[in-house]
Amino acid sequence: MEPELYSSSSEDETQSIGTRFASRLHRGDIVTLSGELGVGKTEFVRGVCSYFDVKDIVTSPTFSIINVYEGTYPDGNPIRIVHIDLYRLKSKHELSTIGLSEWLMLPDAIKLLEWPEKANGVLRRNYYAVTIRALPDDRRIIQITYDIPHTAQVVS
Ligand SMILES: Nc1ncnc2c1ncn2[C@@H]1O[C@H](COP(=O)(O)OP(=O)(O)OP(=O)(O)O)[C@@H](O)[C@H]1O
Numbered sequence: 001m002e003p004e005l006y007s008s009s010s011e012d013e014t015q016s017i018g019t020r021f022a023s024r025l026h027r028g029d030i031v032t033l034s035g036e037l038g039v040g041k042t043e044f045v046r047g048v049c050s051y052f053d054v055k056d057i058v059t060s061p062t063f064s065i066i067n068v069y070e071g072t073y074p075d076g077n078p079i080r081i082v083h084i085d086l087y088r089l090k091s092k093h094e095l096s097t098i099g100l101s102e103w104l105m106l107p108d109a110i111k112l113l114e115w116p117e118k119a120n121g122v123l124r125r126n127y128y129a130v131t132i133r134a135l136p137d138d139r140r141i142i143q144i145t146y147d148i149p150h151t152a153q154v155v156s
């Protein structure tokens, strides 16, 4: 699949791109969010949560590492959204302490993972990868890829 590219000029626009992206998400999906500090990963997650009508205020799980939100599909079905931020993780050992692979395997939740490069080896291959880059003028380039289609998913 060709990467999808979007350009955003504001945090609101980044949220809207996240909201539109969310309409393709299914139970169990994993979304990774990459890009430097403060580039807008959490703004994108806010957009995703807005699609699922999350009532809670979506804050960065920088210190809590994991935030869980209760959302609703447009058809009224409930969906749990797990927002993980590995930025503060210091060692691989902490990955098992927080139970990262268990969280990522949850079949009924949508999982959004910031700083996935700290989860080396824990991620399965099929996931949406959102990468955000900042341009010098505050705009953002948002790239979305999904390399392995659902149909190729191997259940072990
Ligand atoms: N086009 C844009 N898209 C998103 N955020 C923007 C944009 N322009 C400016 N901003 C600002 O950049 C900041 C992005 O913060 P956010 O918490 O989403 O970043 P982050 O990538 O999650 O950072 P961290 O790695 O610390 O979690 C916000 O303060 C937002 O107002």
Ligand SMILES: [Mg+2]
Pocket: 041, 042, 060, 085, 114
């Ligand atoms: Mg963040």
